[in-house]
Amino acid sequence: MNIENASILKQEKVTGDYNVLVLDVPGVSAHAQPGQFVHILVPRLENHVLRRPFSLYGVEDRTISILYKRVGKGTAALNLLQPGEEMSVMGPLGNGFPMECDCHPVLVAGGYGVAPLCFLAEKLGKKGDLFVGGRSEADILCIEDFEKLGWNVHIATEDGSVGQKGLVTEILDAWLNERADEDKPVFYACGPDGMLKALGNLAESKGATAWLSLDKHMGCGAGACLACVHKLRKKDGSEEWGRVCKDGPVFECREIVWET
Amino acid sequence: MNHEPSAIDLSVDLNGIEMRNPVTVASGTFGYGQEYADIVDLEKLGAIVVKGVSLEPWDGNQTPRMVEVPGGLLNAIGLQNPGVDGFAETYMPFLRKHDVPVIVNVWGKSVDEYAEASARLSDVEGVDGLEVNISCPNIKEGGIAFGTDEKMAAEVISAVRKSTKLPMIPKLSPNVTDISIFAHIAEEEGADAISLINTLPGMAIDIETRKPVLANVVGGLSGPAIHPVAVKMVWQAAQAVKIPIIGMGGITDAATAIEFIIAGATAVAVGTANFTDPATCLNVVVGIEEYLLRHGMKSVAELVGTLEV
Numbered sequence: 001m002n003i004e005n006a007s008i009l010k011q012e013k014v015t016g017d018y019n020v021l022v023l024d025v026p027g028v029s030a031h032a033q034p035g036q037f038v039h040i041l042v043p044r045l046e047n048h049v050l051r052r053p054f055s056l057y058g059v060e061d062r063t064i065s066i067l068y069k070r071v072g073k074g075t076a077a078l079n080l081l082q083p084g085e086e087m088s089v090m091g092p093l094g095n096g097f098p099m100e101c102d103c104h105p106v107l108v109a110g111g112y113g114v115a116p117l118c119f120l121a122e123k124l125g126k127k128g129d130l131f132v133g134g135r136s137e138a139d140i141l142c143i144e145d146f147e148k149l150g151w152n153v154h155i156a157t158e159d160g161s162v163g164q165k166g167l168v169t170e171i172l173d174a175w176l177n178e179r180a181d182e183d184k185p186v187f188y189a190c191g192p193d194g195m196l197k198a199l200g201n202l203a204e205s206k207g208a209t210a211w212l213s214l215d216k217h218m219g220c221g222a223g224a225c226l227a228c229v230h231k232l233r234k235k236d237g238s239e240e241w242g243r244v245c246k247d248g249p250v251f252e253c254r255e256i257v258w259e260t
Numbered sequence: 261m262n263h264e265p266s267a268i269d270l271s272v273d274l275n276g277i278e279m280r281n282p283v284t285v286a287s288g289t290f291g292y293g294q295e296y297a298d299i300v301d302l303e304k305l306g307a308i309v310v311k312g313v314s315l316e317p318w319d320g321n322q323t324p325r326m327v328e329v330p331g332g333l334l335n336a337i338g339l340q341n342p343g344v345d346g347f348a349e350t351y352m353p354f355l356r357k358h359d360v361p362v363i364v365n366v367w368g369k370s371v372d373e374y375a376e377a378s379a380r381l382s383d384v385e386g387v388d389g390l391e392v393n394i395s396c397p398n399i400k401e402g403g404i405a406f407g408t409d410e411k412m413a414a415e416v417i418s419a420v421r422k423s424t425k426l427p428m429i430p431k432l433s434p435n436v437t438d439i440s441i442f443a444h445i446a447e448e449e450g451a452d453a454i455s456l457i458n459t460l461p462g463m464a465i466d467i468e469t470r471k472p473v474l475a476n477v478v479g480g481l482s483g484p485a486i487h488p489v490a491v492k493m494v495w496q497a498a499q500a501v502k503i504p505i506i507g508m509g510g511i512t513d514a515a516t517a518i519e520f521i522i523a524g525a526t527a528v529a530v531g532t533a534n535f536t537d538p539a540t541c542l543n544v545v546v547g548i549e550e551y552l553l554r555h556g557m558k559s560v561a562e563l564v565g566t567l568e569v
Contacts, residue, residue, distance in 0.1 A: 001298040003538060041536065047330045049483045049536050088537065090299070219326045219333070220535045224291030224311075226337050227326035241319065241340060246295070 001222065002027040006089040008081055009063060016138035017070045018112065019079060026062040028091045034120035035096030035190075035213055035250045038064065039221035041088040045077045051090065052078075053218045053245070055190065057115040057142075058122070064089075067115040067141065093221050094249050097211050103186040104128055107151075108168060108199050110191020111139045116213060118145045120188055127151055131175075133168025133195065137161040169198040176206060184208060190215070193258075200253030210253040216244040223247075231257035268552050269559035270545070272306070272526050274504045275452035276427035277361050277389045279306035279527060281545045282560050283517065286482075286508045286531030287312055287365035287391060287431070288337065292351035293358070296538050304542055306527060307361040310351065312393050314367055315377040317343035322475035327464050332483020332510070332532060334462050336476035339367060339393075344377055348384045356386040363429065367393040371419045374406075379423040388427070392420050392451075395433030395458035407433035407442070407458070414445050421450040429506065432456040432497070434486075439493045440500035447501040455506035455529065456497060457490045483532040484510040491519050498524020498565055512540065514547020521548075524565040 006025035013019055028038060039051040052074045054066040068075050081087070097120050105128035107117040114132055121130070122145075130146045133156040140162055146153050155163025156171045164171050168191075176185070187210035189199050196212045203210035219227035223246030232242040232255050239257055242248060270281040284307040290296060293308045302308060320340025327334050342350060347364070355362050364381050368374035374392065381387050394407035394416055406416045417430050430446040432439060434457035446454045459480025464473040472478075490509025498505055507525030510532070511517045517528045533540040548560060557563055 003299045047484075048328060049331075049333055049532050050328045051536065090538070217324060217326065219335075220289075220291075220295070222291070222295045222538070224295040225289065225326065225335070225535065226311075226320065226340050227323075227335065229320075229323060229325070229340070 001091065001093060002031075003088060003090045004028055005086045007086050008083050010083060011079075011081060014067070014141060018067060018141055019070065020057065020065055020067050021078065021081070022063055022065045023089060024062055025064055025089050028089055029059050029062055029064045032056055032059045032064060032092040033096035034099070034123050035116050036092040036094050037249065038066070038089050038091035039093060039218070040078075040090075042074050042077045043081065043085065043087050045074060048074070050219060051221060053093075053221055055116040055213070055249075056092065056119050058119055067112055069112050090221060094245055095247070097188050097213070097250050099123065101126055101186055103209075104183040106131065106172070106185040106187050108172060108187055108189040108191070108195070110134065110168060110195040112141060113189070113191035113213070113215070114142050116190050117188060118142050121146055121149050121151055129154060129175075131156070131168050131172045133157065133191070135159065167195070167198070169195060169202060172199070173202055176202070187211065189213065196253075197258045200256060200258075203253050211250050212253050212256060213249045214244045214251065214256070215249070218245050221245045233257050267558065268549050269561070270549060272504070272560060274389070274427060274429065274506070274527060277307060277363065279361060281306040282521065282527040282548065283541050283545050284309055284363070284506065284527060284529045285534060285541060286529040287393065288335075289531040289534045292347070292355070294351065294354045296534070299538050300542065302358045302360050304545065305360055307363050307388070308355065309363045309365055309391055309529065310347075311341060312339045312365040312367045313341050313344055313347045313377065313381065314339065314369075315344055315373050315380070317341065317346055324473060324475055327473045327479070329462070329464055329481070329485075331485030332481055334464055334474060334479035334481055335459070336474045336479035338476065344380045344384075352384055352386050361388040362386055363389040363391050365391040365393050365431070366420075371416050374416050375419040375423040378420045378428075382424040382426050389452075390420070390424060390426050390428050391455055392417065392428060392430045393458075395431050395435075408436050410441060410445060413442055414449055417446055417449040417451060427452040429453045429455050431458055433458050434460055434489060434493055438496075440496045443497035443500045447503050451503060453504040453506060453526070454497065454501065455508065457486070457493050457509045460486055460489065482510070484512055484516075486510045487516055487519075491523050494520050494525050495523035495567065511544065512536070514544050514551060517544045518548060518551055518563070521560065521563050522565070522567050524567070526564055
């Protein structure tokens with residue numbers, strides 16, 4: 001973990017409400033792994049005391065990029081920033097996705113949850129299948145990134161505006177049922193809780209491993225404040241709070257206890 | 261952050277806890293120290309106050325536990341902690357390696373639990389002082405119930421006093437009519453110092469769902485929003501007691517820390533600002549030194565309680 005003043009190199013609108021921000025931040029980029037995140041102090045956000053967490057969308061030598069959706073005051077302020085401006089970046093934080101993959105990688109994304117999976121696909125050194133879902137076409141992002149890397153892309157939208165109509169976990173289920181079993185899938189996912197839970201159930205029913213990246217409101221980002229905890233199941237069957245920022249954000253689906 | 265040692269004496273003594281400078285961290289905002297060790301030189305702090313510890317492990321509240329509000333945040337963590345033994349085994353080996361006083365925030369659900377936890381912590385090598393949390397608004401039993409009732413406050417502080425020889429620092433609740441009464445009780449019952457203020461109760465509502473934002477319904481407000489309240493209470497308490505005061509509540513920089521010192525605090529604690537910028541404490545230390553230099557003072561002690569009314 002490092003803390004560094006990053007300078008903004010690029011601010012680009014991707015589609016709809018989504019932007020990509022590229023930051024020069026060598027002290028953070030040097031150690032960053034897929035699935036980790038950064039905690040950003042958004043400039044000119046008066047009367048706010050908390051940083052904002054963003055997963056890493058891409059990392060190069062000195063730079064990191066993040067993909068964000070303009071949803072609230074923090075991201076609105078972020079959207080106003082111009083190249084050349086600076087901001088404090090803490091990171092890289094948390095434990096990312098395990099990178100040893102003997103099986104067939106299947107990435108499952110909901111909305112901007114696709115961001116860390118882009119970085120993962122680039123670093124995995126192996127091609128596989130991406131399943132991406134969203135409400136409508138504007139929420140389906142980064143498809144070209146995966147196609148460039150040679151991944152098979154499967155799209156689901158709730159309104160059917162692009163890809164198949166339905167939930168991403170539904171088209172995944174259908175795909176798994178039609179698929180020959182010789183090459184066991186391992187899942188990597190980031191998206192809303194409902195999607196992660198459904199995917200976890202699916203993975204367990206297939207006896208497959210699923211690495212899920214949780215998204216929780218965070219305080220410190222360093223494991224100190226215990227705001228972003230989630231119930232985890234220990235090996236002995238007992239339950240305990242795990243810190244999403246420090247012990248996660250990536251957990252194997254069998255560790256995660258979902259509220260009923 | 262590095263600067264040459266100067267002629268200015270920043271050290272303070274909290275009746276047995278010798279701090280190299282007057283700046284520490286507020287319990288619960290800095291974990292157990294090691295969470296921030298990558299980016300904050302712990303030995304540049306005056307002391308570390310760790311997250312609240314109870315006799316037995318405690319699960320804390322359901323989530324959501326925190327929400328940002330204008331000028332601060334509401335938290336209802338609920339004092340989740342691994343208990344005295346878990347704390348001693350997991351966190352003390354790391355803290356013992358650092359040359360910085362360790363103050364353990366201690367709490368219980370009954371007077372006996374406070375006393376027992378305090379006694380056990382007193383036997384843990386490397387613990388330099390106890391901050392007695394009689395003011396947490398986020399648990400149903402204990403906590404604030406002890407800090408807002410004069411008789412119960414006296415009882416619990418007295419019981420802890422009998423159970424430990426370590427410097428003992430009751431942490432006072434702001435949710436009382438007259439803070440000076442509670443400051444006085446602490447001094448009478450043998451406290452070596454007092455710290456104040458803890459958070460102020462508050463709540464936030466999601467108007468779309470018409471549900472409280474926090475799972476605990478209510479939480480404690482901290483951050484810049486409470487700074488003036490805290491300064492006023494430290495000023496009142498300082499007039500009521502002779503023991504040192506650790507002032508806290510909404511410190512973000514040296515100026516907001518210096519206000520507490522002028523009001524009568526011997527030391528200060530940075531809380532919520534650790535989340536905004538973990539380097540805040542170190543910046544405050546440098547800023548206090550610059551201030552003293554600019555005002556021709558040779559020690560921070562010269563500044564304590566110099567308010568001119």
